[in-house]
Amino acid sequence: MADTIELVPDASDPETYFLNMGPQHPSTHGVLRIRLHLEGERILSADPIIGYGHRAHEKMAENRDYLQFLPNSSRIDYLSGMIYNLAYCQAIEHALELEVPERAQIIRIICGELNRISSHLLWLGTFVLDLGGFTPFLYAFDDREKILDILDSITGSRLTYCYGRFGGVTMDVDDVFLRRTADFCDYFKTRLNEYHELVTDNVIYQHRTRNVGVISTELIQDYALSGPVLRAAGVAQDVRKDEPYGGYERFDFDVPVGDRGGDCFDRHTVRMEEMVQSMRIIEQALACIPDGPIMAPKVPKRIRPRAGDYYFAVESARGHFGIFITSDGSDVPVRNKLRTPSFVNVSTMPVVLPGTMLADTVAVLGSIDIVVPEIDR
Amino acid sequence: MDIVTVAESKQPETAEPETPGSDASELAQVNPDLLVEQVKPLVHLDSLENLLNHARANSLWPLTFGLACCAIEMMAVGASRFDLDRIGAGVFRPSARQADVMILAGTISRKMGPVIKTLWDQMPSPKWAIAMGGCTIDGGPFKYPGQYAIIEGADRIIPVDVYVPGCPPRPEALFAGILKLEEKIKAGDTGWAKSA
Amino acid sequence: MGKVSVSELAQNIASMEGIAMADEGDIAKGCQHLYRSALATLRPVATLCKQSGYHLEHITCLDLRSDEGGCMRLAYQFNRQGAPDRHLLHVDLDPGSNGVTISDLFRGADWYEREVFDMHGVVIDDHADLRRLLMPEDYVGHPLLKDFTDEDPERHILAAPMPAPEAKDEG
Numbered sequence: 157m158a159d160t161i162e163l164v165p166d167a168s169d170p171e172t173y174f175l176n177m178g179p180q181h182p183s184t185h186g187v188l189r190i191r192l193h194l195e196g197e198r199i200l201s202a203d204p205i206i207g208y209g210h211r212a213h214e215k216m217a218e219n220r221d222y223l224q225f226l227p228n229s230s231r232i233d234y235l236s237g238m239i240y241n242l243a244y245c246q247a248i249e250h251a252l253e254l255e256v257p258e259r260a261q262i263i264r265i266i267c268g269e270l271n272r273i274s275s276h277l278l279w280l281g282t283f284v285l286d287l288g289g290f291t292p293f294l295y296a297f298d299d300r301e302k303i304l305d306i307l308d309s310i311t312g313s314r315l316t317y318c319y320g321r322f323g324g325v326t327m328d329v330d331d332v333f334l335r336r337t338a339d340f341c342d343y344f345k346t347r348l349n350e351y352h353e354l355v356t357d358n359v360i361y362q363h364r365t366r367n368v369g370v371i372s373t374e375l376i377q378d379y380a381l382s383g384p385v386l387r388a389a390g391v392a393q394d395v396r397k398d399e400p401y402g403g404y405e406r407f408d409f410d411v412p413v414g415d416r417g418g419d420c421f422d423r424h425t426v427r428m429e430e431m432v433q434s435m436r437i438i439e440q441a442l443a444c445i446p447d448g449p450i451m452a453p454k455v456p457k458r459i460r461p462r463a464g465d466y467y468f469a470v471e472s473a474r475g476h477f478g479i480f481i482t483s484d485g486s487d488v489p490v491r492n493k494l495r496t497p498s499f500v501n502v503s504t505m506p507v508v509l510p511g512t513m514l515a516d517t518v519a520v521l522g523s524i525d526i527v528v529p530e531i532d533r
Numbered sequence: 534m535d536i537v538t539v540a541e542s543k544q545p546e547t548a549e550p551e552t553p554g555s556d557a558s559e560l561a562q563v564n565p566d567l568l569v570e571q572v573k574p575l576v577h578l579d580s581l582e583n584l585l586n587h588a589r590a591n592s593l594w595p596l597t598f599g600l601a602c603c604a605i606e607m608m609a610v611g612a613s614r615f616d617l618d619r620i621g622a623g624v625f626r627p628s629a630r631q632a633d634v635m636i637l638a639g640t641i642s643r644k645m646g647p648v649i650k651t652l653w654d655q656m657p658s659p660k661w662a663i664a665m666g667g668c669t670i671d672g673g674p675f676k677y678p679g680q681y682a683i684i685e686g687a688d689r690i691i692p693v694d695v696y697v698p699g700c701p702p703r704p705e706a707l708f709a710g711i712l713k714l715e716e717k718i719k720a721g722d723t724g725w726a727k728s729a
Numbered sequence: 730m731g732k733v734s735v736s737e738l739a740q741n742i743a744s745m746e747g748i749a750m751a752d753e754g755d756i757a758k759g760c761q762h763l764y765r766s767a768l769a770t771l772r773p774v775a776t777l778c779k780q781s782g783y784h785l786e787h788i789t790c791l792d793l794r795s796d797e798g799g800c801m802r803l804a805y806q807f808n809r810q811g812a813p814d815r816h817l818l819h820v821d822l823d824p825g826s827n828g829v830t831i832s833d834l835f836r837g838a839d840w841y842e843r844e845v846f847d848m849h850g851v852v853i854d855d856h857a858d859l860r861r862l863l864m865p866e867d868y869v870g871h872p873l874l875k876d877f878t879d880e881d882p883e884r885h886i887l888a889a890p891m892p893a894p895e896a897k898d899e900g
Binding site: 206207210212214215218250251375376377378379380391393398399462463464465466467468469476478480482484490491493495499500503507532 | 755756757758759760763779782783784785786787789791792793796804806808810811812813815817835836837839840848861862863864865872873875
Binding site for chain 2: 179180181186187207208209210211212215216219228231234235237278281282293294295297298300301314315316528
């Protein structure tokens with residue numbers, strides 16, 4: 157936005173006013189509160205106030221042992237619950253230097269990528285809903301149900317999974333699962349064209365998202381942005397490529413980037429393309445899944461990483477999710493810090509929002525795809 | 534068919550208790566139950582109220598109030614596969630002043646408690662509340678000795694009509710919960726508002 | 730922007746006054762470099778990382794007051810784009826002493842430092858707006874401290890303590 161008005165909030169100015177957005181608001185995607193200082197429709201300053209979804213995950217981690225934290229792991233970001241659950245398992249395996257059998261790795265990758273597609277589908281549906289288009293929401297949720305059916309068949313859960321265990325996964329997959337996943341990929345490839353017709357090529361959608369909410373490269377180093385927000389700004393960075401984990405190094409996939417400088421439309425195209433790349437990974441994984449055990453042969457009964465710090469990062473649907481564990485050699489961690497991408501993305505709002513219109517705030521918030529319990533933990 | 538009945542002379546067949554109208558000296562004693570009864574309507578429009586209750590039940594307007602994970606399953610109930618619209622409850626209202634039922638979906642943090650109370654007070658009567666998910670029933674997976682951050686159960690701050698257990702409950706479970714609320718309403722439950 | 734090579738940056742940091750390299754037995758798996766830093770060296774290290782194009786991944790606090798030589802440990806983690814080269818900095822503060830801000834160097838540090846103050850009670854000097862981040866503004870107490878007890882007066886209404894394990898066995 158090439159705007160050069162002086163954006164200094166002046167409380168004595170009767171032309172300006174404060175507007176509270178949230179914590180109950182249809183477009184804040186959860187219990188996020190933003191205190192906006194407005195002049196007419198234009199935002200002078202924005203102050204996100206978080207904490208309405210604080211559930212004390214980190215304190216709970218310090219009061220229970222590593223295995224007991226598994227149910228929490230999925231509920232941090234419930235839209236990529238499978239990815240987070242598997243990330244926590246992989247973090248502990250990384251700390252214990254536990255080898256996971258190949259079949260379990262491939263199963264984890266398939267489930268993680270299916271989860272990523274379902275998260276992006278939900279993002280698409282709710283984002284267009286915020287902008288006023290109700291129809292894609294129904295389409296997206298219907299397709300998402302197909303993914304949830306597939307994941308439900310082996311995990312028993314639709315949303316918050318506890319499928320991973322230290323050393324592998326809980327249940328093996330059968331041929332029905334593999335066939336259903338392959339069928340879904342075939343179906344979804346053609347279905348994506350409908351989304352492009354309905355959403356991407358839609359004139360109103362383009363007007364609402366082009367040149368809106370530019371998060372450009374100058375914010376990247378300051379805030380350590382990651383995920384689709386970073387890739388939309390033009391930087392081809394993905395944790396699965398930079399520090400591959402869990403078997404991703406053997407798969408061939410591209411990292412889509414935006415080409416318009418990082419506006420909302422860029423973030424849209426990046427996520428749509430990421431769904432295509434996820435299907436590419438899934439198909440390669442289905443082709444090479446080996447027979448074998450799904451659990452490491454020797455998993456210690458008591459999880460006691462040696463005293464020290466451990467950091468493990470994965471690429472979730474929202475960006476770089478890192479788990480920082482400090483252990484003192486006992487059953488219970490000293491500190492379990494969850495470095496979540498939405499925390500970083502929302503902290504850029506005081507810089508990105510000023511100068512935009514109030515209606516664009518909704519577009520910007522929706523396009524960065526936040527999950528509030530991930531911010532508040 | 535009696536359409537208009539005067540309270541003292543008839544016991545209605547619905548669950549509404551009889552309203553005394555005459556004995557004012559009882560007011561002198563501070564009896565909360567009696568005080569509650571005093572403000573109940575003196576005139577029962579029996580069949581009309583029955584009709585109204587059916588109308589209310591079949592067009593519940595929920596408040597969009599997703600707090601955490603259960604919100605996604607609530608959205609799934611409103612979406613294409615499970616479709617709340619077929620029972621008339623798919624019109625989610627963002628404003629509390631236009632909503633009938635507050636579906637509390639997700640963990641209630643301490644910071645959020647006063648907000649929920651404000652929203653509940655803003656809802657006009659008759660109003661009902663559904664506690665969806667383990668967190669709103671008693672804290673769910675986040676309940677442990679030393680939990681400082683959440684309110685362990687929605688019924689600690691607002692009155693709840695239906696509890697839907699699960700973590701998160703399947704959309705079919707929430708659907709069943711809403712149908713159960715509709716049964717309650719059709720049986721004469723007019724929500725937590727006519728008195729107080 | 731003076732981008733230096735990976736090894737040069739590590740050498741530059743290691744040679745700063747106030748930096749001690751990690752001991753043999755110290756583990757920081759996932760992070761390529763681990764240093765113990767005095768508080769005064771934090772800002773020079775952060776400046777060096779910023780000039781080299783590194784970003785701040787997170788800031789964490791650990792309550793180690795019950796260990797021998799008890800302290801509040803602030804952990805700063807810097808990394809770069811591309812293949813990871815993580816520098817983990819441990820800044821050990823005496824209990825009750827303050828940290829110093831790097832939010833003018835890395836704007837993203839703003840919220841991390843607010844969270845450290847909110848959850849652990851470590852005041853960060855020179856921070857532009859050090860208020861609570863997650864807990865309500867008027868909350869008393871710092872939840873992630875090891876000796877934290879919930880002093881909320883409404884606790885008995887809003888969160889009933891769970892019964893002691895013995896009581897549950899009897900019942």
